Amino acid sequence: MVKTGLAVAIALYIGGMFEFLSPLLAAIAVVFSIQPSIYRSYQSIIEQIQGNIIGAMIAVAAVFTLGNDPFIVAFAIIIAIGITSNMKMNETTVSLAVVAVVALMDSTDQTFAYFAASRISSMFVGILAAFVVNLVFMPPKYETRLFGKIEDSTSDILQWIRVTTRNLSDEPALKYEIIRIQDAIRWLDHTYLLYSEERTYLRGKGFAKGRKLVVFRQLITTTKKSFDVLKAFHRLDHKIEQIPEEFQDALVYELDKLVNAHEKLLLSLKGRIKQTHKQALRSVETPDIPLLVDRLMNEYEHGYDKDRLIFLPLASQLMEYHYQLEKLKRLLKSYQKNNQNEYIQTGIK
Structure with missing residues (x-):
């Protein structure tokens, strides 16, 4: 403007x-x-x-x-x-x-x-x-703006996941936030396209930007998968309350592993985690999704409510979210190995 x-x-x-x-x-x-x-x-x-x-x-x-x-x-x-x-x-x-x-x-x-x-x-x-x-005048800084928006959107999604999995979310507020986050994700895709179109004129800079493009693309993909998990929990909000508390605790526990790992990877990319603290990147714990699926099938076979099979898509979303996190972890490890002490700033949102 x-x-x-x-x-x-x-x-x-x-x-x-x-x-x-x-x-x-x-x-x-x-x-x-x-x-x-x-x-x-x-x-x-x-x-x-x-x-x-x-x-x-x-x-x-x-x-x-x-x-x-x-x-x-x-x-x-x-x-x-x-x-x-x-x-x-x-x-x-x-x-x-x-x-x-x-x-x-x-x-x-x-x-x-x-x-x-x-x-x-x-x-x-x-x-x-x-x-x-x-x-x-005021050339667009799409890299900074893009990462800032990814960070904001991911933070919102992960906070709502924590609240929703503990049955604490307010239905109207969450419904509004889902619509808002959908708009934010569309903005991410558009801004990524603009950022990818920007040209560099030095060979070394071009290679470095190519690496960043790969990282940003995976950051956006992982954010989208976390959003899919949030929407899955939102659809199953009332059904989750009907399953045994022990199983609810298992869902919350496994999902917390993914959420914590996602947050650590973002903090690492921003340089907020000490490089000597290697465990921060290695501790992307594997959720025991096969065990959750087995328990769902066992409850179904023993005469429980057949509607509980609707939790199977949720288990699939968790597995996909975990897969994308593992891929993001590998990309960040490679990126940080080749770009030591280079972090992404978020001064402009």
């Missing part, structure tokens, strides 16, 4: 300084051109300059051959959309090409060559202003 406003102000200032006929077009071009990442901004500027040139050429050709009657303008817009769409340009570029056609084919008392040059220059100024602002 701030970058868009700043780029618009710069474009309007430059347009006024050079006395363009329509500095407002520069501001419109900024709105179409601003991008969430530097890499996307670089991709966008090339494509949008091409789209702007195509729109200008169509408009100039239409004005000199057919005039600028409203139906001629409509025809030129159709041609511009067709060409830019066939070139697989994105929607904003297509829209900017249409704006160029409309802007140049507007009626004017000025000499058409001067009028067209002024307006097309305004649009180029807007495109360049958006790129420069995105490059120089």
